[in-house]
Amino acid sequence: xxxxxxxxxxxxxxxxxxHAVTTIFSDDxxxxxxxxxxxxxxxxxxxxxxDVVSGSYCLTGLCVDLDGxxxxxxxxSRDISLTGGLTYTLGFxxxxxxxxxxxxxxxxxxxSSTTFTALASNAPYAHFxxxxxxxxxxxxxxxxxxxxxxxxxxxxxxxxx
Numbered sequence: 001x002x003x004x005x006x007x008x009x010x011x012x013x014x015x016x017x018x019h020a021v022t023t024i025f026s027d028d029x030x031x032x033x034x035x036x037x038x039x040x041x042x043x044x045x046x047x048x049x050x051d052v053v054s055g056s057y058c059l060t061g062l063c064v065d066l067d068g069x070x071x072x073x074x075x076x077s078r079d080i081s082l083t084g085g086l087t088y089t090l091g092f093x094x095x096x097x098x099x100x101x102x103x104x105x106x107x108x109x110x111x112s113s114t115t116f117t118a119l120a121s122n123a124p125y126a127h128f129x130x131x132x133x134x135x136x137x138x139x140x141x142x143x144x145x146x147x148x149x150x151x152x153x154x155x156x157x158x159x160x161x
Contacts, residue, residue: 024088025080026160030061036069040076048072048149057098059125059157065097066105066146067153077143080161082110084136089129092144093158096123103154104147110140119154127158 029052032040037049049068057063067073082088090109094116097103102118110132134140142161146153 045074048074063157073146075145079139087133095125096121106145
């Protein structure tokens, strides 16, 4: 292989590995109204409640306490339109509840899911990701569920896809 062939092969390899990164959805919950048992703007809550809170609990502005104030933690969800064959990354910031105890959180993105077990109340915010490559075009759900029902849930903020 001559020097010209090596350069061309390298350029083709580099071009084939380049990926465009575009944010198709983001929510920091700051467009929502703060309050107990409040459904954040654009979201759905089933099987219980969540709270939209502010202050020292949040990184900035507002965040969601995933175990509302009815002793029945809700499932926070929304549907996102995705294109089949592309890989999407759900990113989010999650912390312990700041008021004692531990929480178990299940995060689902289409057919992918992960559970954070025994997230301690003193756990600081950390950024997490979950990938999904849908097989076909369509609506895919993202959801966050706090196990329990003691009115003290993990805190969620800064969601993006």
